[in-house]
Amino acid sequence: MYPNLTGLGIHDPKQIERYSLRQEAHKDVLKIYFHKQKGELFAKSVKFKYPRQIKNVLVDGGTHQYREVTEINRNLTLVIDELNTITRPAKRKETDLKEKILLDLRHLEKVVSSKIHEIEADLEKLK
Structure with missing residues (x-):
């Protein structure tokens, strides 16, 4: 081969x-x-x-x-x-990297969303 x-x-x-x-x-x-x-x-x-x-x-x-x-x-x-x-097997490595980046991005979205809700809740307490 x-x-x-x-x-x-x-x-x-x-x-x-x-x-x-x-x-x-x-x-x-x-x-x-x-x-x-x-x-x-x-x-x-x-x-x-x-x-x-x-x-x-x-x-x-x-x-x-x-x-x-x-x-x-x-x-x-x-x-x-x-x-x-x-x-x-470059295609596989690229897709693995792409999947990792997408997972990191989704995690970041959750963290940012959670932090925004936390800050909004703190603002509501100040009213």
Whole structure:
């Protein structure tokens, strides 16, 4: 189901929690973090380094000037696509956040309404 991750030696992609990607010199460093297992102090992680692809790009056609440009390795993009399908059920996270905000808003409405009634009752006592 995840051929690129399997190619990296990751046989149980469901254990992946998150990943990070950074650039060091002419390499991209991918670090994959796994869910912490019972009894472990720290979650396990693995690190992979991918050399960046170097291309010469024409900057000025009149003077035929080229500039060296680096870009992400194609294999790494395939791995990241697979990781995104595992780690980013973004719709669910957004709806969870939306539900939390709505619950907080409803609670705030109740608190404000209750306080308004309390203040109105105090005003009635002053009459």
